[in-house]
Amino acid sequence: MIEQTLDVPTKDGAMETFIVRPERGTRPQVLLLMDAPGVRQELRDMAVRLATVGYHVLLPNLYYRAGRDTTYGPQALEHVAAMLAFIDGGAGSRAPVGVHGYCMSGPYALAAAARYPERVAAAASFYGTWLVSEAVESPHRSLAKVRGELYIACAEHDELAPPEMVAELRGLFARAGTAGELEVYPGVHHGFAFPQRKVYDRPAAERHWERLIALYRRRLG
Secondary structure, three states, X not given: OEEEEEEEEEOOEEEEEEEEEOOOOOOOEEEEEOOOOOOOHHHHHHHHHHHOOOOEEEEEOOOHHHOOOOOOOOOOOOOHHHHHHHHHHHHOOOOOEEEEEEHHHHHHHHHHHHHOOOOEEEEEEEOOOOOOOOOOOOHHHOHHHXXXXXXXXXXEEOOXXXXXXXXXXXXXXXXXXOEEEXXXXXXXXXXXXXXXXXXXXXXXXXXXXXXXXXHHHHHHO
């Protein structure tokens, strides 16, 4: 694996980004959007795991405006456009990319697929928070604009995505005719995919990896 941390330019400054890729070959690029606690070794390890199966993974610090190495900070903002510009500058192409996010970034990953439909071929949300809300970027507003494939994984027990919200999103998803799937993981809690959480559930976590990698295989190669 080749690992490095680079600054990605944005209109608000330099966004530090952990990047990992296999040593050999040209690999599809994917963006891993952090959860609320921010970039940490746990997420870097997850990026490395994805790189070991052939992906060039970029993990941006969405709290960069609060200073380097920030763990907690203001509400995360989407900077997918800056990441896409960085990818284009480095690769010299406009190849399709994947985006997936956890917790607060789940909605951003889905919204990115609608905002950049010509680029985002696959997007996934894992126990995303407030997937149906009044926010302008709420993904339920623009499902029909997505050209790629979505995968939405929800925990059965999640105060930030209660059953009634999940049911509403499922109906909207079906009516939009968007390619993809919404799946509820039974018996697990918000945060189940992170090994360092008390709510970590290994079978569910491994299922999330299987679903994510299969999605990227289908849409990115």
